[in-house]
Amino acid sequence: MSAAMNQSPVASPKADIILSARGLTKRFSGFTAVDSVDLDIKRGTIHALIGPNGAGKTTCFNLLTKFLQPSAGKITLNDRDITRLSAADISRRGLVRSFQISAVFPQLSVLENVRIALQRRRGDSFDFWRPEKVLSAYDEEASARVEEVGLSSHLHEPAGELSYGRKRALEIATTLALEPEMLLLDEPMAGMAQEDVGRISALIRKISANRTILMVEHNLSVVADLSDQITVLARGQVLAEGTYEDVSQDERVVEAYIGAGHE
Structure with missing residues (x-):
């Protein structure tokens, strides 16, 4: 038996990615709200999508959850093209937007x-x-x-x-x-008192044990506490990605988002 036949199969890096977007773009009457966004969500993580007002994060979220159809680009779920599927179709495939x-x-x-x-x-x-x-x-x-x-x-x-x-x-x-295999949360802490923020944060951490979560969230303390990975959007484009420690020390993020939030 050859050495090649004795080797254990190596898992494909794609196996770790549950949701992916390439060149994701949305135009509204000449205005580009989301501009060629590339995004990879790793299986079993909590991934936050953040950015200042007007950054395009809500539009991007709506594209990923199929409440909007993209002007250009491709979205895959478990390496299957879902770009033109409806929200109901992707829900049946295990990707569910909370509060549907x-x-x-x-x-x-x-x-x-x-x-x-x-x-x-x-x-x-x-x-x-x-x-x-x-x-x-x-x-x-x-x-x-x-x-x-x-x-x-x-x-x-x-x-x-x-x-x-x-x-x-x-x-x-x-x-x-x-x-759901993957849960998408749109500003889960919006309008909550601090006591409720703590309760829902603990709930999100609990239910993430065997699920992947993508959330749009303005509360940076929640993002810092919960997120494994963060994507920062600005003017419809990806500005930075990484852990909270990484992005919070990025000068572009401080200028575009964190700094603006603490003026």
Whole structure:
């Protein structure tokens, strides 16, 4: 047997990349909001997308989650081209934008909200009038998702009575019910009191144990605490990438983003 045949196979570097963009571009009536962005998200990491207002991060996020179609460029998920797929298509492939089921049903309980997400995943219709015995088949898994986000003590409470931070946690629970391989969070801390920021930060860290997370976030202390990797955008282009320590010491980032945020 030859030496070559005895060698163990070497894993492809592509195997470590779950989501990738090349030359990602979006133009609006002559204005280029995202300009030839290259991005690689490593499997099993928390990756933050940050930048000053008008940097293009929300547009980039919407392109990656397929709420917008790119003017140019390519997006791959697990090395498969998803550039022209819809948000629903990529959701079925395991890439889910948190808060896609963003408006909780306020009159329904926490359990019932998550149960609806489970019905969606399994392809059942949202028939509220179906016999309770049929719907209760989802209760065990729904309860597990509720427990995962720390809302077990609110299981039968109407969602409309939850605090703002707990509603965010419920939205994450409904997203987890779709069993995402990758979760995309759009400003998860927006509008939260400091107590809720700490709670949701801890939740994001917990659920990242067996998932990949990409988030757009303005709160730099949250970014510093949670992120394995950071991409900084400015004027629609990638300005810098690296750990928080790397990018926070980059003079271009300090000038364009961090410095501006501390004037």
